[in-house]
Amino acid sequence: MNPLSIQRYQELEADETKLRRLTGFKHLDFExxxxxxxxxxxxxxxxxxxxxxxxVRQASIRKNSIFPDTKDALLFGLIYxxxxxxxxxxxxxxxxxxxxxxxxLRLIQQMLHxxxxxxxxxxxxxxxxxxxxxLP
Numbered sequence: 352m353n354p355l356s357i358q359r360y361q362e363l364e365a366d367e368t369k370l371r372r373l374t375g376f377k378h379l380d381f382e383x384x385x386x387x388x389x390x391x392x393x394x395x396x397x398x399x400x401x402x403x404x405x406x407v408r409q410a411s412i413r414k415n416s417i418f419p420d421t422k423d424a425l426l427f428g429l430i431y432x433x434x435x436x437x438x439x440x441x442x443x444x445x446x447x448x449x450x451x452x453x454x455x456l457r458l459i460q461q462m463l464h465x466x467x468x469x470x471x472x473x474x475x476x477x478x479x480x481x482x483x484x485x486l487p
Contacts, residue, residue, distance in 0.1 A: 357436065357444045360422035373436075374429035375481070380474045381425070387466045387473055389421040395462070401454055417447050417455070427452075428459030432485050460486050 363370045367378050374381065398406055418424040427445060430436050442452035464486045467479050474482075 357430065357441070360420060360426045363426070373433060374426065375433045376429060376474075376478070380478055381422075381429070383473055384463075384466070385422055385425050387470055388425045388462060391462045391466060392421045392424055395458070401451075401458065417445055417451075424455070424459060428456060428463060431456055432460070432463075432482065434485070 357373065358369065363373070364378070370376065370378055370381065376384070396406070400406055418427065423445075427441065431438060431441055438452055438456065439449050442449045445452070447455070463482065466473065467483055467486075471479065473479070
């Protein structure tokens, strides 16, 4: 098992060192990126399901949701992109099977790419370049 201890964002918020180890991001950069990510995430799920089908009814956050907070969804993606935790380990921690984790990661990566391309000054240039280099 990986020596890094995965936690939800709420638990990491006050621990800059763990957040940086898991994601490679400082708290301030994470928060800046999250502002745009939250908008993109909510906009997507207002119209579509995870599989990309048109949504028939309004989306709502359930008590047993994998990502009760959009910060957890961003955290999920950034932990994976940092490359220190396998997709399977990440899926296990967040209580989802690996195929569903893969779908979420694909979507998160697409969103991050769109955000960084459309908002080049969201995070420091060096961090943006590093992130774009690992995005498909």
